[in-house]
Amino acid sequence: MKNTTSSKSVNISRRQFLVGSAAAGGGLALGFHLPFGVSTAVAAQGDGVAEINAWVVVKPDDTCVIRFVRAEMGQGTRTGLAQLIAEELGCDWSKVTTESITAGQNLARKRVWRVMSTAGSRGIRESQDYVRRGGAAARMMLLQAAANQWQVPVGEVSVTAGVITHAGSGRSTTYGKVAAAAAKIAPPDEKSIVLKNHTDWKIAGKPLRRLDTAAKLNGSQVYGIDLKLPGMLHATVKDCPVYGGKLVSFDESKVAGMPGVKRVLRVNDSTVAVVADTWWRAKKALDALPIVWDEGPNAKVNSASIAEHLKSGLTSNDAFADINTGDAPKAIAASAKKIEAVYSVPFTSHTTMEPMNCTVKLGADKAEIWIPTQNAEASLAALSSSSGLPLDKCEVYGLDLGGGFGRRIGNQDVVRQGVAIAKAFPGTPVKMVWSREEDQAHDFYRPIAQARLAAGVDDGGNLTGLHIRVSGQSINAFANPAAIKDGKDRRQLQGLWPQPHDAQIGYTHANLRTEYAMRNTHLPVGPWRGVNTNQNGIFLECFMDEVAKLAGKDPLEFRRSLMSERPKHLGVLNAAAEKAGWGKPLPKGVHRGIAQFMGYGSYSAAVAEVSVSSKGEVKVHRCVFALDCGNVVNPDQVAAQIEGSVAYGMTTLHSEISVANGRVVETNFHNFRVMQIAEMPKVEVVLPLTRDFWGGVGEPTICVVVPAILNAIHAATGKPVRSLPLGKQGLTLV
Amino acid sequence: MAQLNINGRSHQVDVEPDTPLLWAIREQVGLTGTKYGCGVAQCGACSVHLNGEVVRSCSIPVSAVKPTDRITTIEGLSKDSSHPVQKAWAAIDVPQCGYCQSGQIMAAAALLAKKPKPTDKDIDEAMSNICRCGTYHRIRAAIHIAAGRVTAETDIAASGRPTV
Structure with missing residues (x-):
């Protein structure tokens, strides 16, 4: 780790930081999220505040400001990273505050804080090593400073909760007192840094309270939509409801006299904006604005034509095979019993509770944006390209997100729109906020997919072959065509991959074939919490129950027979089954379903307990999860993510995004029904950690939520559920 | 012009009569803890108390609010986050992204004012606010903690949440 910055230069640069300070220790002090300027907490300290390295700033009162760049969107990454750094630092957890770094700051210091992108469940697993090293290096420098002061070998000093002691002489000091001296010490050699074993952890690995809760309880948390800047104007937009369509014209004269309206303007080929003195006035004028669209070639597309x-x-014949072991089709054809099934999963939307928004201020030589983003560096690049200003004249102030789920990562559509509008008002900040209707109609949806699965079993009930053909839309084809090598988009087979470590299929067999045929639509698609493990988990795991039934085997036993070469997959399956009491009696009318799948470097299994009434009312009573994410930083927050994955997954039992006349039908919560508290089951979690890797947490379990529930419905009704949402089967979630 | 009594203070707001109460609160009064989520009274992010009843402020025009009506927003629920619902929310870290939580807390506070010991069924019926992070599991637990049915410690012990 490079660290040459003196405390003096830090005092200057810190004034430009976006501040994300939060109250430490769960006390009543409030966390302030200021849109710009300096943290009130830090500013009050004045000089003597010392940057030990990029990750750690120590103040004279022993407060440790821990800094990083990953986005906080509710998943608890900020608290988790602070725990990891504080653990190695050896500070007093009750004196920890946090600070977020802007994309411009990271760039100016040659990306010393590394990757800002917060997606793919990477926030902890892919930064844990370097942030812990940062914390450890800071500890070594602080101890060295004390040893220098006392003129004793550094090996004779030790630290507990930020208090440094020299046992031989009985002297003691604190991090705050030696920080200024420590900041001048050269950072230690990387090779000399030894990280603690998890068995010695006192802060990491513990179910500590989150650092960002207090501001979320009293209205003081400032989200992007809440930002206030002096002289700010407000905008809202309408994009052509049919993708691929164009904006032909609009009649500004009809709304120009409405209260507060400043300007009606063309944002791009397909979008119009109204700018006003308040958002509500802009919205009202936009709703009243006569607009002529050219709906283009997709105006006749509907869900039925997409399904065909x-x-x-x-x-x-255009599919490619990824796994092609033995000859699955031949083995299946020769089997004593065989089964074939077609599954389908619709598009769905992210529907973050905070609608898309950003605030842009463009000056002659400075472009600034305030935005809830999962990737501030991608926002910076989009700000630069759309404003025409070089990167070092651009700045991104990332605010904590009111939900991300993948919507706010790759495509920086919001930045481009915000900049196009702000260009009409040089020097004036313009906040653009989408309506819910716009947010629903212009998402990057989870891809639609179908699958044909075939399997055979012999007279002994053993699997003879398994053949999976997935057909559906490709995220890469829309978002990143260069990622498709040799015309084979393997990403759409996520979770069915033969390779270990990230999203490996949990079964091995002598006759196994997986295939993908790309079938794109005009709707834009993107990553949605869990991405392609969602539909692939349903396809594989629901079909496994169908095959087990054909084989006359218990679904758990049937799976186990195919998992001898997948000990970690098997480990979570067994742990979930044991915790759930698989095989033990249930109340009358309650049935179990089980599923396992891998994604984001972690192994997940779930058991769902479900009853189905004679009227088709589906009640999910209890879901038990086992997650092996290798190591865990905050088990309570891991549980929170698993609980959340249940709700996010279960909404896909209620709702879909369908298409009529080329446009999205479900434009608000009246027809895109989101699961509510009454439908939420009891959730229990076990973490059978194997410790030899670091896996993700935010996404892995979602891919077993739905298949476990669908398998329980199958057990209850005797009929497999092969397409979603449940309404298509005459079933309703209650 | 309209006169609104919010958190015990009177505010003159210069808006058209059909302006939703939500936007008067956010844009004229400047209290942004109350959130916009749908604009059609479906999600509950905009929940406030009107004379002690929880209402969805996105769908109430300011013309329907009298100067004597008492409006309480999340900022006015307590001075120092000391309302039992806020304390219970903090005790078990209910929020994830937090965006819907102002509305969830206002709905829970209104429920407890009417039913100091709500059952699970009462909670199911009263709490129709949407949360996309999926904090429902903890919202239910926190309401029971706020009601004094369980303590945070016993809830955590019985929650099925892991310890390592």
Whole structure:
């Protein structure tokens, strides 16, 4: 780790930081999230505040300001990273505050804080090593400073909760007292840094309270939508409701006299904006604005035509095989019993509770944006390209997100729109906020997919072969075509991959084939919490129950027979089954379903307990999860993510995004029904950690939520559920 | 012009009569703890108390609010986050992203004012606010803690949440 910055230069640069300070220790002090300027907490300290390295700033009162760049969107990454750094630092946890770094700051210091992108469940697992090293290096420098002061070998001093002691002489001091001297010491050699074993952890690994809760309880948390800047104007937009369509014209004269309206303007080929003195006035004028659209070539597309398009991919000759072991089709054809099934999963939307928004201020030589973003560096690049100003004249102030789920990561559409609007008002900040309707209609949806699965079993009930053909839309084809190598988009088979470590299929067999046929639509698609493990988990795990039934085997036993070469997959499956009491009696009418799958470097299994009434009312009573994410930083927050994955997954039992006349039908919560508290089951979690790796947490479990529930419905009704949402089967979640 | 009594203070707001109470609170009064989520009274992010009853402020025009009506927003629920609902929310870290939580807390506070010991069924019926992070599991637990049915410690012990 490079660290050459003196405390003096830090005092200057810190004034430009976006502040994300939060109250430490769960006390009543409030966390302030200021849109710009300096943290009130830090500013009050004045000089004597010392940057030990990029990750750690120590103040004279022993407060340790821990800094990083990953986005906080509710997943608890800020608290988790602070725990890891504080653990190695050896500070007093009750004196920890946090500070977020801007994209411009990171760039100016040659990306000393490294990756800002917060997606793919990477926030902890892919930064844990370097942030812990940062904390350890800071500890070594602080101890060295004390040893220098006392003129004793550093090996004779030790630290507990930020208090440094020299046992031989009985002297003691604190981090705050030696910080200024420590900041002048050269950082230690990387090779000399030894990280603590998890068995010695006192802060990491513990279910500590989050650092960012207090401001979320009293209205003081400032989200992007809440930002206030002097002289700010407000904008809202309408994009052509049909993707691929164009904005032909609009009649500004009809709204120009409405209260507060400043300007009606064309944002891009397909979008119009109204700018006013308040958002409500802008919204009202936009709703009243006569707009002429050219709906273009997609105006006749509907869900039925999309389904036919995907269906063609189930039997076409254009698929590629990823796993092709033995000869699955031949083995299945020769089997005593065989089964074939077609599954389908619709588009769905992210629907973050905080609608898309950003605030842009463009000056002659400075472009600034305030935005809830999962990737401030991508926002910075988009700000630079759309404003025409070089990167070092641009700045991104990332605010904590009111939900991310993948919507606010790759495509920086919001930045481009915000900049196009702000160009009409040089020097004036303009906040653009989408309506819920706009947010629903212009998402990057979870891809639609179908699958044809075939399997055979012999007279002994053993699997003879398994053949999976997935047909559906490709995220890469829309978002990143360069990632498709040799025309094979393996990403759409996520979770069915043969390779270990990230999203490996949990079964091995002598006759196994997985295939993908790309069938794109005009709707834009993108990553949605869990991405392609969602539909692939449903396809594989629901079909496994169908095959187990054909084989006359218990679903758990049938799976186990195929998992001898997958000990970690098997480990979570067994742990979930044991915790849930698989095989033990249940109340009358309650049935179990089980599923396992891998994603984001972690192994997940779930058991759901479900009853189905004669009227088709589905009640999910209890879900038990086992997650092996290797190591855990905050088990209570891991549980929170698993609980959250249940709700996010279960909404796909209620709702879909469908298409009529080329446009999205479900434009608000009246027809995109989101799961509510009454439908939430009891959630229990076990963490059978194997410790030899670091896996993700935010996404891995979502891919077993739905298949476990669908398998329980199958057990209850005797009929497999092969398409979503449940309404298509005459079932309702209650 | 309209006169609004919010958190015990009277505010003159210069808005059209059809302006939703939500936007008068956010844009004229400047209290942004009350959130916009849907604009059609479906999600509850905009929940405030009107004379002690929880209402969805996105769908109430300011013309329907009298100067004597008492409006309480999340900022006015307590001076120092000491309302039992806020304390219970903190005790078990209910919020994730936090965006919907102002509305969740206002709905829970209104429920407890009417039913100091709500059952699970009462909670199911009263709490129709949407949370996309999926904090429902903890919202239910926190309401029971706020009601004094359980302590945070016993809830955590019985929650099925892991310890390592």
